[in-house]
Amino acid sequence: MTMSKKIYFLQNEATPHNNQFIKNLQETKRVKLDIWYARGKSLVCGWDEDLTNKFQKASIFGDRYPNLVLLLRLMVDRKSIVLITGWQNITLKLLVVLSFITRRKINIWLDMPQITNQSMFKTLLRALWYSTCRSAPIKFFCVNSATINYIKDKGIKSQNVILLPVSVYSADDNFTKSTVKDMRTKYNVDVDQFLVVSGSRLVNEKGFDLLIDAIALMPPAAIAKTKVIIFGRGPEEESLVSKIQYLGLSDVVAIIGWLDVAVMRALIYSADLFVHPARWDAYGPGTLNAMSLGTPVIATTTSGSGPELIRHKDSGWLYEAEDYKTLTNLLVGAMSDKIVLEEMSVRAKLRYEHFCNLDLAEIVLNNAR
Numbered sequence: 576m577t578m579s580k581k582i583y584f585l586q587n588e589a590t591p592h593n594n595q596f597i598k599n600l601q602e603t604k605r606v607k608l609d610i611w612y613a614r615g616k617s618l619v620c621g622w623d624e625d626l627t628n629k630f631q632k633a634s635i636f637g638d639r640y641p642n643l644v645l646l647l648r649l650m651v652d653r654k655s656i657v658l659i660t661g662w663q664n665i666t667l668k669l670l671v672v673l674s675f676i677t678r679r680k681i682n683i684w685l686d687m688p689q690i691t692n693q694s695m696f697k698t699l700l701r702a703l704w705y706s707t708c709r710s711a712p713i714k715f716f717c718v719n720s721a722t723i724n725y726i727k728d729k730g731i732k733s734q735n736v737i738l739l740p741v742s743v744y745s746a747d748d749n750f751t752k753s754t755v756k757d758m759r760t761k762y763n764v765d766v767d768q769f770l771v772v773s774g775s776r777l778v779n780e781k782g783f784d785l786l787i788d789a790i791a792l793m794p795p796a797a798i799a800k801t802k803v804i805i806f807g808r809g810p811e812e813e814s815l816v817s818k819i820q821y822l823g824l825s826d827v828v829a830i831i832g833w834l835d836v837a838v839m840r841a842l843i844y845s846a847d848l849f850v851h852p853a854r855w856d857a858y859g860p861g862t863l864n865a866m867s868l869g870t871p872v873i874a875t876t877t878s879g880s881g882p883e884l885i886r887h888k889d890s891g892w893l894y895e896a897e898d899y900k901t902l903t904n905l906l907v908g909a910m911s912d913k914i915v916l917e918e919m920s921v922r923a924k925l926r927y928e929h930f931c932n933l934d935l936a937e938i939v940l941n942n943a944r
Contacts, residue, residue, distance in 0.1 A: 659684070848916070
């Protein structure tokens with residue numbers, strides 16, 4: 576009988592796509608998980624569902640001060656696998672430093688960090704940080720090729736960089752024509768309206784203002800046939816609502832807040848199109864959800880998962896984020912050609928399955944330090 580391998584799963588907060596990864600690990604029957612989060616409730620997303628304890632009870636290590644008890648535990652127990660998802664938390668950052676000092680092997684699963692103009696001090700600090708990572712016994716699991724290239728550019732050896740894409744929930748899916756009818760009724764979408772769905776945190780980098788501008792540029796006849804639903808919350812919500820009202824789109828564009836995962840996927844499944852208008856996104860699970868459900872996607876070239884999965888005009892459409900006039904043309908084109916839209920639906924799902932339908936647990940067990 577194969578012995579179970581213990582994995583410490585460490586993350587700031589629970590997310591739907593990482594929960595799917597936890598489920599993948601549990602299903603192998605070869606893993607014993609010890610799950611730790613910095614906080615039990617999301618500071619970013621207003622999930623009503625208890626994602627923290629969805630598959631098993633998780634422990635909370637706090638996000639204000641280093642959890643020295645947890646760090647000591649990880650230093651003592653060197654037979655287990657340590658898997659960090661991201662490293663923003665002070666405890667997780669300190670764990671990386673301890674890995675360098677004590678040679679404790681660890682693994683980090685990460686997406687593309689946002690590169691912004693930084694002070695000289697922060698630039699030097701970042702350089703020192705990656706110098707530490709190069710010398711520490713760390714294996715990097717990256718969600719896409721852009722992240723792999725970024726990490727390698729920091730001097731991390733190729734043998735320590737592994738592709739580990741994000742997957743999304745599918746077990747709760749049982750969608751039919753009745754699902755489409757129910758969701759459209761719930762959100763006041765007429766049978767013959769073209770339903771566009773988008774969503775994430777309502778912040779400037781996600782580009783929802785550009786999506787609204789693109790809708791406003793559509794011909795009046797096309798606008799009349801369109802319904803846009805944006806799910807999410809964030810600091811830009813008030814300004815987005817004001818823009819919608821100013822442009823006279825209150826009957827066309829609706830912002831509905833956060834949705835539980837099953838409802839979100841049902842809504843995306845019921846849509847004719849999903850739009851990922853991000854100026855920048857580390858990865859963006861919205862595109863993954865849509866393509867996994869066979870909902871065609873229009874995404875920006877800076878949307879993370881968009882350019883990674885989509886082949887332009889084959890499994891979706893890509894455009895430059897600030898070029899919302901091109902987005903307008905893509906929306907109108909998709910509305911006017913149902914045959915192309917249906918073909919794109921099939922190819923989008925096939926592309927998702929080709930890229931993301933991997934045995935993620937096996938990748939970790941075969942490659943983790």
